[in-house]
Amino acid sequence: MALLHPFISLLLLAAPLCGAANQSPLPPGSLPVSPPLPLLQALQVRAPGSRGWRAGPVGGQPLRYMLNLYRRAADREGRPRRGRSLATNTVRLVRASSHGGQPWAGRWYLQPLTYHLEGQPEAEHLLRATVVYLPSLPLAHGRLLCALELAASSEAPRVLLSPATRPSRGWTEADVTPYLVPGNGSVRSLALRHICVRAGRAGDSDATLAPSHPFLLLYLNDTQAGLAPPAAEPFRHRRDTGTLAHDLPGYLRDQGGEKSDCSLRPFPVSFAQLGWDHWIIAPHRYNPRYCKGACPHLLRYDYHAPNHAVVQSFVHQLVDANVPRPSCVPYRYSPISVLMIERNGGILYKEYENMIAESCTCR
Structure with a gap:
């Protein structure tokens, strides 16, 4: 039998055993809509332009050097390696x-x-x-x-x-x-x-x-790595990105039957599919993953749910169904490293924080 959250025992002793209210839960339309994937938002403002754009002379030895740097710092999926020696989240190559x-x-x-x-x-x-x-x-x-x-x-x-x-x-x-x-x-x-x-x-x-020609490497600390794009350069809906990055709820609905438990699910996005493979060098794909499924009525300890979520689940079940059940959301994240060609022909290595979901919780 799975262990229950330790806070549940106290609630069961202190709260009256009321029947669930005869009211329907909040309508689905009142729940917040999932935003576009944050990494795609951050990368969109760095896109060099039309799909036909090419880096030209940026290749050759500078590109090979940065690829070697990337492979030492990150794995095939873009996750930064442990013990990497860069000691920073951004490296820019200036020709x-x-x-x-x-x-x-x-x-x-x-x-x-x-x-x-x-x-x-x-x-x-x-x-x-x-x-x-x-x-x-x-x-x-x-x-x-x-x-x-x-x-x-x-x-x-x-x-x-x-x-x-x-x-x-x-x-x-x-x-x-x-x-x-x-x-x-x-x-x-x-x-x-x-x-x-x-x-x-x-x-x-x-x-x-x-x-x-020798090339200049700038080792930088980007204090905005992983945040939303600056307000001065808003996220633009480009045709070559399709709707995949902007309609996550629709994508999830199309995947068929829903599993019952709150758990981590894959959500692979290919940069070639988005039309960005001509300027994003590595990785070739991005799997941010997402959390989906119903949160149990009695939250288990391994969900790492906060006490507030335990109370909310209990109130929904026994007191007032208008109070929504806790939502299945990511609990831990990991960063991703991206190697890309910039608009001016330079090469940029950048680590974006909190871009890959690693586990789920209910809150």
């Missing part, structure tokens, strides 16, 4: 814009780079910034050795950036945090010079080889 003429001069390669930082959301607070680059690149007849230099003003001495980490899969990171938060001012851009030299005998195929 460089190059300027200047011919970068090659004999054995030397010199390319000025600028990273534009305008338009960063106020809710995202910078924790750390690094520039990721390849310090060594194999050539057909030697190697290409590279370094980064801070492009300071003509009066200030030039600063050669030191690697902050040991090379991993050939990549290394240089810490540039001090140059992005000088005092209380706001930095709009970061200017660097990418310097390389050919070591060894140069072959014909090496003469035109250009190293990949």
Whole structure:
């Protein structure tokens, strides 16, 4: 026999055994309607535009680097892994814009780079910034050795950036945090010079080889991760999302017969089904899950129902049927990690809190 909630025993002793009132419960129309799925609301404001939009040059090594970062931080379903080392909920990859003429001069390669930082959301607070680059690149007849230099003003001495980490899969990171938060001012851009030299005998195929541009990683703490979209940019109903994200009650009605007990049910949503697979890189699907079913008349202890729900269930059963029974709702949630391409062509890793239901309760 299942254990009853411990508060029920006290109620049964103290309350009179009245018959249920001869009144019908509240009509279904008076109950609140389920809102659109919160993750889809949060992602909608980041959608880069029409379905035909493509990331273009955002692929290649920057995309592979962020995919490796994502796989270390989250599993196939997007759940953040335990013991992950990111220590933040947001990582933004900013690509460089190059300027200047011919970068090659004999054995030397010199390319000025600028990273534009305008338009960063106020809710995202910078924790750390690094520039990721390849310090060594194999050539057909030697190697290409590279370094980064801070492009300071003509009066200030030039600063050669030191690697902050040991090379991993050939990549290394240089810490540039001090140059992005000088005092209380706001930095709009970061200017660097990418310097390389050919070591060894140069072959014909090496003469035109250009190293990949280093990219900037911003490690940020987003204080609004998981919240509803800002009021300034409301949720837009786009045709390519269909009605799946906005009609959860209708979806549930179409699933057939209802099980009796309050329990966790699957609700898989494919980003390809929503037309978002061209800019959401990982995960490929989202299963927020939901709680459905009738709450028992006598709530068991394993439902973790609050005392108020126990009283409400008792009053509905024995005193006044106008008082609704407790509702089956999620009890615990877990976050989800999403890797996506932004409107400006950058790549964003973001963790959204409380997006996957893990258990149910009655309240």
